[in-house]
Amino acid sequence: MAEKVRIRVQVNGVEHTSEVEPRQLLVYYLRETLGLTGTHVGCDTSQCGACVVHVDGQAVKSCTMFAVQADGAKITTIEGLGEMGRLHPVQEGFWEMHGLQCGFCTPGMIMAAADLLNKNPNPSEQEIRHALEGNLCRCTGYHNIVRAVQYAAQKMQSGVAADD
Numbered sequence: 001m002a003e004k005v006r007i008r009v010q011v012n013g014v015e016h017t018s019e020v021e022p023r024q025l026l027v028y029y030l031r032e033t034l035g036l037t038g039t040h041v042g043c044d045t046s047q048c049g050a051c052v053v054h055v056d057g058q059a060v061k062s063c064t065m066f067a068v069q070a071d072g073a074k075i076t077t078i079e080g081l082g083e084m085g086r087l088h089p090v091q092e093g094f095w096e097m098h099g100l101q102c103g104f105c106t107p108g109m110i111m112a113a114a115d116l117l118n119k120n121p122n123p124s125e126q127e128i129r130h131a132l133e134g135n136l137c138r139c140t141g142y143h144n145i146v147r148a149v150q151y152a153a154q155k156m157q158s159g160v161a162a163d164d
């Protein structure tokens, strides 16, 4: 068995020190070591975007990096974006605009959309679609997902600060 490497990460505001195999992908560290199963694995080819989390404030497909590469980083997963009774505006948008059906893609979609709105608070429909190109949804046809992001953008501009 490969020698393990000690990493220290902050995930959703909580510090974790772990011994990980150098080949362990960040997504499996989050799901299997930390039990944060809201981050999904939908492919093994870096295409679907179900695994998107924020690493030091940037949206990252967590199946494309090793856990050891996250050493020292601050990570936010879908579990850390909003709270019970106080959803992040993007989460609220998906709820209000029916942006999901089976929900498998939803955590990654929400994390990618939140990253977009952090960088561009007032995106056009084209910009929203472009930003979500790396996230695949087999259920919704994307229309309500775009409406959900537009809802969130409006809500955030009306004075509700985004977390993260």
Ligand code: FES
Pocket (backbone or CB within 6 Å): 040, 041, 042, 043, 044, 045, 046, 047, 048, 049, 050, 051, 052, 061, 062, 063, 064
């Ligand atoms: S599981 Fe990471 S892109 Fe599909």
Ligand code: FES
Pocket (backbone or CB within 6 Å): 099, 100, 101, 102, 103, 104, 105, 106, 136, 137, 138, 139, 140
């Ligand atoms: S809601 Fe089912 S894959 Fe997107």
